[in-house]
Amino acid sequence: MTASPVPAPATLTARAQEVSSEIVTDILTLVRQETSSHDLAGLAAGLDLLRELAVHRLGRPDHEHRHPGGECGDTLTLTYTGTGAGHVALVGHYDTVWPTGTFAGWVQPEADGDGREKLSAPGIFDMKTGLAQGMWALKLARESGAPLPTVTFLFNGDEEIGSLSSRPVIEDLAKKADVTLVLEPTAHGAVKTARKGSGIFRAAATGVEAHAGLAPQDGASAILALSEFVIAAAKVARPEKGTTVNPGLISGGSATNVVAGQATASIDIRISSESEQDRVDAEFAAIEVSDPRVRIEVDHAWNRPPMTLNDASAPLFALAREVAREQGRADLPEAAVGGASDANFVAALGLPVLCGMGAVGDGAHAQGEFIYPDTVPAQTALVAGLLGRLAQPLRG
Incomplete structure (x- = not known):
């Protein structure tokens, strides 16, 4: 991989910490708009909200396209042209498993025994936190002044029901991009390199x-x-x-x-x-x-199809670990999990992809799913740091 100037890790992490409350505000804005996979009106409103938030934080995209989903939620792609030759796809779904109306009766969980704060809402862990963190990652990477790749966000509204309409859009984007980062939640802080x-x-x-x-x-x-x-x-x-x-x-x-x-x-x-x-x-x-x-x-x-850490993805994971170490993490673990995601499609094409770049928390698809808000800055800085290292295409 061609070396390129990168922002000072400490500066990037500190900046993410400074704006943490704003990122959390965006997360809560997204979860208040319910987006059940089976509620087309809610999905349409949720996608409109996502676009508004992206424009608010990043400006108008250089290219955008809304792909009709038919009986599923639409898929939106927003492309922001970078200053380098690289191209990164940031992929995330905005639909949730929760029926419309769930939010009104949701009960906040108690803090951990050590008093650690939790935030809970339908879809906050899987995976609206990742969507907000992804947008802020590009914003922070831009502010750093580092050369950046072109970034295309893909937001799909049918992942929880199999990505029935969005799969070809995801695969087409993955073929055009150099790497794909899927903003699904982590496995207790670990990147997901294998999925069933x-x-x-x-x-x-x-x-x-x-x-x-x-x-x-x-x-x-x-x-x-x-x-x-x-x-x-x-x-x-x-x-x-x-x-x-x-x-x-x-x-x-x-x-x-x-x-x-x-x-x-x-x-x-x-x-x-x-x-x-x-x-x-x-x-x-x-x-x-x-x-x-x-x-x-x-x-x-x-x-x-099953997802494994293929030969194309291994260098990308190594780079993510390097960025994490530079930002002060002792280690960036990896995990194999039972759930499937849109990363499976990309891995099956033999293309570089990492999944689980989003929230730290627990309880996907369960009453009380939650995130730890104190992890939001580090996760956002990790993706921002990766973007700063991908201005040039990744070479294995």
């Missing part, structure tokens, strides 16, 4: 309806057959190999006095290797139920 692949299988059972009292023998229950299938499917899991199977949703039938003619189940599957993906496919296809009158069809919908 994921799939959401849909099993649909079609039986024979009949009156449950007058002629139950004439019916073939889709619910009973699907229950058999789900129990068998759960046994396909191999936790020791990193494979989990979770039947998360199930529904069916038309009335209590009718033998169910239809039933469906949505099954979340996580894998750590392609070989396990092949095994899961084969074993699901081999499942049989006891009533031959019931037909079960399974949609093997693999969503994200």
